[in-house]
Amino acid sequence: MTETAYQKCINPDCGAQFDCGQSMFKCPACGELLDIRYDWDKIEVPGKLSDFGKRWAGRDNRLDFSGVWRFRELLSFCEDQHKVSIGEGQTILQQNDGVAEYVDIQAGRLHLQYEGLNPSGSFKDNGLTAAFSHAKMVGATASACASTGNTSASMALYAHSCGVKCTVFIGSGRIAFGKLSQAMDYGAQTIQILGDFDDCMKQVQDVCTQRGLYLLNSLNPFRLEGQKTIMYRIIEGLGWEVPDWIVVPGGNLGNSSAFGKAFLELKELGLIGRIPRMAIINATGADTLTDLVNNKKLAWNDGKVDRGIIDDYYADLTTRNFSPHTCASAIEISRPVNLKKCLRTINICDGIVRAVTDEEILDAKAIIGRHGLGCEPASAATIAGLKNLREEGLIGRDERVACVLTGHLLKDPDKTVNYHKDKQGRFSNPPVEAPNDLDEILKLIE
Template sequence: MKMTCSECGIEYPVSSVAYCCPCGGLMQIVQELGGLDADRLKRIFDDRLSERGTLHASGVWRYKELIHPQLSSEQAITRYEGNTGLYEAESVRAFAGVDRLWLKAQSENPSGSFKDNGMVVAVSQGLSLGYKRFACSSTGNTSASLAMYAAWSGSEAYVFVPEQGVAAGKIGQTLAYGARMIRFAGTYDDGIAFLQRHAGELSLYLCNSVNPWRIEGQKSIGFEIAHRLGWKLPDWVVLPGGALSNVAALGKGLRELLAIGLIDKLPRIAVVQAEGSSPFHRMMAAGSDMLTPEANPRTRASALRIGDPPSWKKAMVVLQETSGVTVSVTDEEIFAAKRVVDRSGIGCEPASAASVAGLRKLREEGTIDRLCTAVCILTGHMLKDQESLDMYPHEPDGASGQSRPSKGAEGLYPDAIRAMFGAQG
């Protein structure tokens, strides 16, 4: 295992604290896969499914041989992250318009988002290097995840959060875990730039997705999907694209599974961005190989409000390798999809619903065939962004499950109750 620059290939010791190479490329971890036997790994991973209360009961560390084999089990922390559901919901499948659809509910992670899969590895690595102070820039989910693992490990978390456009629930969650929050006038991208410049001198271990160990942990989302489906992946995997680390991680992990022989083909990957925050989609649609950042990204799906995604070059490579595509969706399309996911009994935050909205749009455009199979990754919990509930379209009384009697001290009358159930007086 080694650490290299993803662009120029220069090699660094695995124990290095390096995020960005002088050439501008992001660091990456290169796993040694040559001596790994696919059948043996399948048996190991299957056996670990029955473990409880051990490190390998984690849906990340279950695949430790492919995540961080050099880290001792004593140095790895866990909240038993991963192990999230893979669901089939007929109403969502019908809405998306494909033959078969699974929803990977990363909202079931301990802090409520997919960030836990990567954060547990980044914090474990930082602890193994002697760090006790961790930092991130965040639109909410990253800060909550980091704050949770810092508290769990007895460390300190310093989170940089924009003053505008971050869901209050995510801020409250971060503070409840005991993180020190620094609010600033600017964007997520400004916070990343500051931390990349100053984390070293402040003795902070940076845990944003520019940290290559975050990517190693997030690979486990793809591992869990493949494992759950018997190492036979669907035609498409569709996921939201904000900072694009999830795309980079998914592609890297699937590429490694293919090299080992755990899977026999790569699925196609579709990246969905919000229309007001879609620099990556605009670049790919134009056939360009240079991203033009958006100085003022806009969307009500706050987790997607990122104008200069740091992992865009890695994501571009993933789409090239998988014959992948991008699509942008409006906030209205996102909230229409969210309604369907919520009513299915699963639920998600708006950014998560972008994956379902994007699948539906790609199906309508003819990019994805009706007979295809797909997995949509739902990245965050429906209570992460409660303000977004105000965005639901207005419905007639009763359609949203509410009865509104016009009078009465108690507010409940037999006629109103009968109306709710369609009963006669």
């Protein structure tokens, strides 16, 4: 534990503070979400962001090699001996003019932040390295999470690396097999609940409370600290310049919440001169945030969020027995736990929220694949959303845009194969049958 960080309730009417040596994921005083805050006067933060890049020269040091912990002064909540790392954050920011043409962005202005290169194949490793570091700091011996797939894979991998038992809660038939295979292979206990992700999320919180397990969903504020570093690496990839727009998938809203906090802190530290705008993209079959923000006019309001709007909305979901459904399983969530923190990000980043159809997601995914990166469906929601925002005229053709691709193609291979084999997608590329005859095969290749 360090003296430079503490936990603070996001409710302005409460504002209770707790040291980082405690394991809690809701304020015990009022039940609201917690933030990790820092006493920046006690931290020797480099004077400019480019100083962090110099650590690549010493990447034989495990913390300098990590794309998360090389920025450790910006998430200074534990001592180095507690930091857990398996080489996360070795990701790329790729300028992609082919995808730019599809969305009508000027060549050289669209960049794709590809988080599929992380050890478990998704962005979750950025958060789990931080959360498990805190778990190690507080002496946790067992952990749990609810998951649509990616969190379970990452948690199981990190749990094995630091000797912590782990239990995964998944919804019945609501997880991609590519992701489930990882959790099982890495040794996690997997419990399948007869329900969806939201049901699993409720159960895992109760189990963690009753059994003293360390909760690893993005309700955990330490996880979001690690996810901030995705934005640091985007800035690094742009020569330490801030883009005009960040486009990110919605889902449980951990990433969008972390990203807004990252930019706010960088601005307060004087490390950036401006904050980019942000677009958060949901699927139409799981569009809680879109509906609440655009139709119900739910807003941050300096932390005094109208809880009545949320309660009424969720009550209606219950009355209708609503369950989210989308091909993008990673964002198939109707009760996002980080909703209020995401509202703060929308306020910080002058953000906008949109929803895209499964058809738009799968077409965008195929375009991304044709131009050199394989991603899971939720990642492609960013490109589908960007295309629509260009058509709306909300994002200029010459603006610099960074889209976050959150997971690898192999996370959900069934969606890819079905899209191409069914020949229903605009960009399907089905296999062609041929007789076992050389001349006939050569005709096909011609």
